[in-house]
Amino acid sequence: MSTELSHEHREMMAEEREAMHYDVVIVGGGPAGLSAAIRLRQLCEETGRELSVCLLEKGNAIGAHILSGNVFEPRALDELIPDWKERGAPTGQEAGDDSLLYLTETRSFPMPTPPTLHNAGNHIISLGRMCAWLGEQAEELGVEIYPAFAASEVVYDEQGAVLGVATGDVGVDKNGVPKEGLYARGMELHGRQVIFAEGCRGSCTQELLDKFQLREAGGAANPGGADPQVYGLGIKEVWQVEPEKHKPGSITHTMGWPLDMETYGGSFLYHAEDNHVYVGFVVGLDYPNPYLSPYEEFQRWKNHPAIRPTFEGGTCISYGARCINEGGWQAVPKLTFPGASLLCPCRLCALDDRQLPCRRRAGWLQRWVSECAQDQGHAHRHENRDARGGRGLHGAHGHCERHLRRRMV
Numbered sequence: 001m002s003t004e005l006s007h008e009h010r011e012m013m014a015e016e017r018e019a020m021h022y023d024v025v026i027v028g029g030g031p032a033g034l035s036a037a038i039r040l041r042q043l044c045e046e047t048g049r050e051l052s053v054c055l056l057e058k059g060n061a062i063g064a065h066i067l068s069g070n071v072f073e074p075r076a077l078d079e080l081i082p083d084w085k086e087r088g089a090p091t092g093q094e095a096g097d098d099s100l101l102y103l104t105e106t107r108s109f110p111m112p113t114p115p116t117l118h119n120a121g122n123h124i125i126s127l128g129r130m131c132a133w134l135g136e137q138a139e140e141l142g143v144e145i146y147p148a149f150a151a152s153e154v155v156y157d158e159q160g161a162v163l164g165v166a167t168g169d170v171g172v173d174k175n176g177v178p179k180e181g182l183y184a185r186g187m188e189l190h191g192r193q194v195i196f197a198e199g200c201r202g203s204c205t206q207e208l209l210d211k212f213q214l215r216e217a218g219g220a221a222n223p224g225g226a227d228p229q230v231y232g233l234g235i236k237e238v239w240q241v242e243p244e245k246h247k248p249g250s251i252t253h254t255m256g257w258p259l260d261m262e263t264y265g266g267s268f269l270y271h272a273e274d275n276h277v278y279v280g281f282v283v284g285l286d287y288p289n290p291y292l293s294p295y296e297e298f299q300r301w302k303n304h305p306a307i308r309p310t311f312e313g314g315t316c317i318s319y320g321a322r323c324i325n326e327g328g329w330q331a332v333p334k335l336t337f338p339g340a341s342l343l344c345p346c347r348l349c350a351l352d353d354r355q356l357p358c359r360r361r362a363g364w365l366q367r368w369v370s371e372c373a374q375d376q377g378h379a380h381r382h383e384n385r386d387a388r389g390g391r392g393l394h395g396a397h398g399h400c401e402r403h404l405r406r407r408m409v
Contacts, residue, residue: 012178017188019165022054022144025164027151028203029057030066031127033197035080041141048394053143054189056165058150062135063128067236067320070127070151070278071095071119071251071270075319081137090133092125093273096249101306103257108306119251124272127358154204155188161338163188163397194340198358200231200323205342209333214342215332223337227331232324233294236280240315254307258300264326265294267301269310276317277310284326294320308316 005013024040026033037055044051059065077084085091100111113343139145151165166189171182183224197204209215218225252269259265264284271277281298302311325331335342 003013009178012183013169013185013305015185017185019164019188019190020054021190023051024193024195025189026053026055026195027060027165028197028199029055029059029131029135029145029147031131031134031199033057033195034131034138035076036195036197037138037143037145037195038080038134038141041138042141042326046140051092053258053364055138055143055145055165056074056149056151056167056189057145057147060148061132063130063132063143064147065394066128066131067234067322068127070125070130072123072125072127072130073119073122074121079086084288087137088133090125090129091123092129093123093249093271095124095251096118096247096271097121097251099250099252101252101254101256103254103301103304103306106305108254108304117251117253124249125252125271126272126277149203150199151188151189153188154207157339159338162194162208162340164188164194174312177263196340196342198318200325208337208340208342212334212337214333214335214337219332219334222330222332226333229325231285232282232326233285234282234324235295235298235314235319235321236278237319239277239279239311239314240317241275241277241310243275245310245314246272246277247310254301257304258297259283260289263289263395264290265297267298269307279311280374284323285323385404 024037026037035051040053042053043049057065063357074084074091077089081087097111098117100113100117101108102111103109109323135145149167152168155163155166157163167186169178171179173179180281196205196208196367201241215226215229217223248271250269250271253266255266255268262285265282267279267281269277269279281294281301281304283292283294283297299308333342363373
C-alpha cells in the first residue's frame, strides 16, 4: 500500500546532496574493482602522479558479498602484487588431482579432463577472504574504501556524461517515507573517471547500458551490436566433512544427470583446507522446462551415489546463490562512454565457462582500465576545461578492447 508524501517530506527528499570529489570512483569491491584500485595507486607511485581513488562496496565489509566456488589461477596476482606470498595472501589449498565425471541417474563415468580444466599450480581459495586481503592492500596504498555504501543512483553532468554516483538515503521506512529524526540524504561521490565493477546485472550498470545504448553499439568483436545476454544461476554450499573423507586439493567437475539434454549446466566439488569442501551447481537460466527448480536439482545431485558419500556425516556451514553471465565474448557491449567504464569481467561477459572456477581475468581487465583511467585522470587534473563529455576512457576504448580480446582467446 503506497503512502502519499507530505509537502515537508518531499522537501526533505529534494534537498541537495553533499558531494565528495575524487579523481577516480570505483563502484564494487570485488576482485575486479579492488584490482583496479590497487593498480591505480601503484601507477601513482611509479609515475609520481597523485590521484585520489575511492571505492564503494555495498557489503558491510570487503568480501562480505562475494560468493564463488573458486579455483584461483595466480598469474594475474603475480603481475599485480609480485610479493603476495610474503604479504600473506590467503591462497588456501594448492590444487591437486582433477577429474571430470559424466553422471547418469545411478552411475558415473570418468571423462578426459580438457586442458581448460587442468589446475596444476592453482589454488582452492575463499574468494571472500582473498577480497578482504586485497582490500587491505588497497588501503595501504591510499585507496579510500567505504563498505556498507551501495551506489543507488548514477549522477550525470550537464552534457549527459557520468559525473559520479550517489548513495541511498537512510532513515526511510518501508513505504519510502522519511522517519522523524532519522532521515538523511545520501552522499554524492564525483569522479573524473568512474569505473563500474558491480558484477552481474548491477542496477547502475543496467541503467548505463540502456542510456548509452552500449549493447547496440557492441564491442571490438561485434561492432554491429552485441548478442543478447544469457544467464546462469550458481548455487554454492560450504561443507565441513569428516577428516577421512577429505581429499585436500581434489577438484571434481560433473555434467549430465540430473539435468536433461536440453538444459545447460554442471557442478563442482572442491576439497579446500581445514576439511572444508566447496560444492556448487550451475544451471543455465534458458532451461525450457518451466517446472525445473535449480535448487531442487542441486539437492538431487548431492544424493547421487558418486557424490553423496562425501557429505555423509558432514555439516553444511554456509550457502548462497548468485547470477552468472554466460553470454561470452560475442555478448560483450561497448566498454566505455563519456566519464566512465564498465570494465568488469562478470558484467562484460568475460567469464569463460570452460574455466568457470578460475578468477584471473578480473585482475587483468581492471589493470588495463586502471592504466587508461590513470592517464586520463591525470590529464583532466591539469586541464583548464572540462573534457568529460568527449574524452575520458572513451579515448582508450580500442586499446582496452584489443587487450581484452587478446586475453579472451
